[in-house]
Amino acid sequence: MTNDATERVRQDWESQASSWYAERNSLLAASRPIHEWLVQHLEPTDGERVLEIAAGPGDTGFLAAPRLGKGRLVSTDLAPSMVDAARKRGTELGIDNVDYRVLDAQAMDVGDASFDGVICRWGFMLMPDPSAALAECKRVLVAGGRLVFAVFTGPDENPFASIPARILIESGHMQRPASGWNPGILALSDRTRLQSLLDDVGFTSTHVEGVDMTWTFASTKEYWDFLIDLTALGPLVRSLSSSDRDAVRTAIDARLADFTRDDRIALPARCWCGVAIR
Ligand SMILES: C[S@@+](CC[C@H](N)C(=O)[O-])C[C@H]1O[C@@H](n2cnc3c(N)ncnc32)[C@H](O)[C@@H]1O
Structure with missing residues (x-):
């Protein structure tokens, strides 16, 4: 079941890799507060080994890579086309202390205690088994190693996702989330649930806080x-x-009118940004 679900996730993101690469600069600009928080709390230093999972085109890891000096970044994703996009992006940025791999974060083919840090921006909420992925992150970290991650908070704070989701549900194109685990953009919005997933994995310490960003659109x-x-x-x-x-x-266009000022659409967004220490 998890394998079928993971395969569907892989196919979905395969279909979006070229757009994520094409839009890399606007994505990076909009999400600046998030990646800055993640890199700051990762505290990368010379000689460290850092793994990025669900890296997409890899930009959060690439911001950390120059600070690793003689250390190494391993940039990974479930979707091979995303890994190709990251490789292209890393070459374009001249990052040379990086390796690229296809990797399912829920079952990593990686040795125990092989990294000083792990990064996961906007990944865990999309996975069929986020508990397995968090446990894997802990397993591959050295004692004292840091996992930094970001997931989106709730629907009211993230209209970019909740407006279309509500319209798709109301028009019968998407099922209302059932009880239990339903992966999706806002699936880890509940702070208590997120904390209990972290606690179950048994990190030595965790810290989670809300960080705001804004998506802006010209039309x-x-x-x-x-x-x-x-x-x-x-x-x-x-x-x-x-x-x-x-x-x-x-229906979406009508709802966006509430967020339009001076011919620009500004949609607020908020993430839970977290650091968990092994
Ligand atoms: C919303 S994108 C985020 C990309 C990147 N982290 C960023 O913030 O720009 C989600 C990414 O998670 C990846 N992904 C989803 N499930 C995964 C899994 N089980 N293991 C590894 N990557 C996964 C997708 O292929 C996709 O590239």
Whole structure:
């Protein structure tokens, strides 16, 4: 079951790798507060080994890499096309202390205690088994090693995801999340649930705080392209008939009016940013 679910996740992100690469600069600009928090709490130093999981085009790890000096970054993702995108991005940035690998974070083919730090930005909430991934992060860290991660908080703080999700549910294209674990953009929004996943893994200490960012768009079309090409809802929206897609888009456009000022759409977003020490 988990394998089938993971395979679906892999296929979804394979289909978005070229867009994540094409939009790398705007993604990086919008998410600056998040990656700055992560790199600051990772505290990378010369000679350390850092693993990035669910790295996508790899940019959070690439911000840490120069501070590793003679150390090494291993940039990994479940989707081979994302790993290719990261390799292209790393070459473009001239990062030479990095290796690239396809890796399922829930079952890592990596030795115990082989890294000083692990980074995971916007990954755990999308995985069918985030507990397994967190346990794997702890296993591959040395004693005292740091896991830094970001997941999105709740629907009210993240309209970029909750507006389309509510419309898709109301129009019958997406099921209302059932009880239990349903991977998705906002699946780890509950602070108590997140903390209990961390506690179950048994890290020595954890610290989690909310960090704000803003997605800005020049037009509703630009937001629509973002939704389809870059978010986890994209594959579902793309699979709708053109008339259903048009109806969803009209409903979304109406809701975006609340966030439009001076011809720009500014959608606030908030993440739980965390550091967990092995
Ligand atoms: C929202 S993107 C985030 C990419 C990148 N971390 C960033 O913040 O720019 C989510 C990424 O998680 C990856 N992913 C999902 N499940 C995974 C798993 N089980 N193991 C490794 N990567 C996974 C996807 O392939 C995708 O590249």
